[in-house]
Amino acid sequence: MRRLAASLILAVVWAVVTGSAAPANLLLGLLLAILCLGVTRRHRGRGTIAVRPVALLLLGLVFLRELALSAWSVAIAVLRPRLDIRPAMVAFPLRLKRDFEIALLANCITLTPGTLSVDVSEDRRFLHVHALDCRDPQDLCRGIAETFERRIMEAFP
Amino acid sequence: MMADALALLCAFLLVAGSAFALTAAIGINRFPDLFTRMHAASKAGTVGSSLLLLAAGLYSWDFAVFLRALAGIAFLILTAPVAAHLLARAAKGSGYRISTLSVRATHRDNKK
Numbered sequence: 001m002r003r004l005a006a007s008l009i010l011a012v013v014w015a016v017v018t019g020s021a022a023p024a025n026l027l028l029g030l031l032l033a034i035l036c037l038g039v040t041r042r043h044r045g046r047g048t049i050a051v052r053p054v055a056l057l058l059l060g061l062v063f064l065r066e067l068a069l070s071a072w073s074v075a076i077a078v079l080r081p082r083l084d085i086r087p088a089m090v091a092f093p094l095r096l097k098r099d100f101e102i103a104l105l106a107n108c109i110t111l112t113p114g115t116l117s118v119d120v121s122e123d124r125r126f127l128h129v130h131a132l133d134c135r136d137p138q139d140l141c142r143g144i145a146e147t148f149e150r151r152i153m154e155a156f157p
Numbered sequence: 158m159m160a161d162a163l164a165l166l167c168a169f170l171l172v173a174g175s176a177f178a179l180t181a182a183i184g185i186n187r188f189p190d191l192f193t194r195m196h197a198a199s200k201a202g203t204v205g206s207s208l209l210l211l212a213a214g215l216y217s218w219d220f221a222v223f224l225r226a227l228a229g230i231a232f233l234i235l236t237a238p239v240a241a242h243l244l245a246r247a248a249k250g251s252g253y254r255i256s257t258l259s260v261r262a263t264h265r266d267n268k269k
Contacts, residue, residue: 017228019221067234071177071204074197078184087193110238111203116195117238118245130192130245 007033049100055155062151066112073113077133088134089118091126092141094149101152102127108148115140167216174208177201191248199241203233 007030014029015021077085096102102124106117109129118128134140184197207230214226 013228016224019225067200067204070200074184074200075177075180078180078187078197078201083187083189085188085193087190089192106242107235107238110199110241111234114196116192116199116245117242118192118249128249130196132193132196 003037006037009033010036050157052155052157055151059148059151059155062147063108063111066108066147070111070113074132085133086135088131088137090129090131090134090137090140091121092129092144094120094125094127095145096149096152097124098156101156105144105148105152108152109144112148115144163215163218167212170208170212170215174205174212177205177208179205181205191253192245195241195245199237203237206233 010033011026011029014032015026018025018029077083094102094105096105102120106120106127109115109117109127114132114134116130116132118130120127129140129144131137131140178201181197181201184201185194188194188197210226210229210233214223217223
């Protein structure tokens with residue numbers, strides 16, 4: 001049932017990307033979707049994931065806002081005549097446990113102001129984050145924990 | 158009137174997108190090490206390309222084309238951080254040292 005729903009969603013994505021909703025094209029999309037799901041079957045986790053739609057939407061909006069801010073702040077840092085940056089590598093203590101949550105957080109961090117996720121420690125307790133302009137590592141960690149990590153926790157209870 | 162407004166909006170998006178792409182390129186040149194360069198490439202680069210795609214999608218005034226532009230933006234946002242992360246991780250794994258501009262490196266779990 002879940003695989004059928006996933007195949008249908010992927011087929012619709014295929015129709016959007018190719019820009020044609022002709023029956024033959026939809027059928028091709030469906031075949032490709034089934035093929036993709038088959039290839040990635042061993043890498044996908046089992047069991048369902050609970051989602052709170054409103055919290056997820058909020059997470060998306062916050063992400064878009066942070067992305068715009070981030071591009072702006074990097075542009076400012078680049079164009080300033082004197083290169084006034086303090087790069088640092090910071091170990092961020094993770095409260096999230098599940099793999100997909102950590103992956104989501106890492107991607108959010110990379111596209112938000114002044115931070116780039118580099119690596120996850122093997123025991124999954126720390127996320128190594130590179131900061132472009134870091135005056136206070138604790139402040140940085142608090143910022144990540146209070147915006148993205150908290151919102152991801154709310155979206156996936 | 159409507160067409161003029163659309164053309165103006167698209168022109169603005171194109172100029173803004175190009176400006177972000179340009180700052181990304183300048184950043185890759187100016188920043189001192191790989192990690193800081195990835196900051197410029199991943200953020201300003203993604204936003205620049207997204208704005209250009211958005212302008213192209215809007216200007217066509219065709220819903221199918223617009224949807225395709227949106228799909229392009231979604232895939233950019235999904236893949237850019239993965240690429241940046243893999244490059245940064247490879248650099249860290251091969252022992253690349255971060256720039257001397259750095260004031261502190263806190264690898265707390267390495268000390269334990």
